[in-house]
Amino acid sequence: MILALCLGMYGTSQAQNGWEGRNMTPEDRATKQAQRMTETLQLNADQKQKVYDLSLETAKQMQELRSSGDHDAMKDVKEKNDTKMKGILTADQYTKYQEMRAERMQKMQERQQQSGD
Numbered sequence: 599m600i601l602a603l604c605l606g607m608y609g610t611s612q613a614q615n616g617w618e619g620r621n622m623t624p625e626d627r628a629t630k631q632a633q634r635m636t637e638t639l640q641l642n643a644d645q646k647q648k649v650y651d652l653s654l655e656t657a658k659q660m661q662e663l664r665s666s667g668d669h670d671a672m673k674d675v676k677e678k679n680d681t682k683m684k685g686i687l688t689a690d691q692y693t694k695y696q697e698m699r700a701e702r703m704q705k706m707q708e709r710q711q712q713s714g715d
Contacts, residue, residue: 624657638698639691648686652679 622630632650635641641649656679663672684692 624654624661627657628654635695639687639694641687641691645686645691649683652682652686 628650631653632641632646635649636646656675659675660672663675683695687695
């Protein structure tokens with residue numbers, strides 16, 4: 599029972615540290631992103647489907663590139679994704695999307711700094 603409690607606490611701490619996303623399938627990533635963006639940006643049904651499709655395409659490409667370690671290609675995929683996302687969202691939604699991304703990047707950098715200390 600104590601072991602189960604410890605493992606549960608470890609899993610929770612890893613999820614809080616961002617580890618839960620490392621083993622997600624591209625489909626899981628796309629679903630999570632589409633859901634998060636729908637809630638935050640109030641996407642309509644058409645936008646939600648387009649965001650899912652784009653996120654799935656991007657996640658599959660990134661999964662391949664992570665295994666090859668091609669960081670330049672990963673950066674290119676992210677930039678193309680951003681350009682396509684701009685075509686899906688309204689101007690206000692896109693502005694908020696950029697703010698969300700900046701916040702996530704900042705949190706990720708803070709986690710990396712904390713784990714490096």
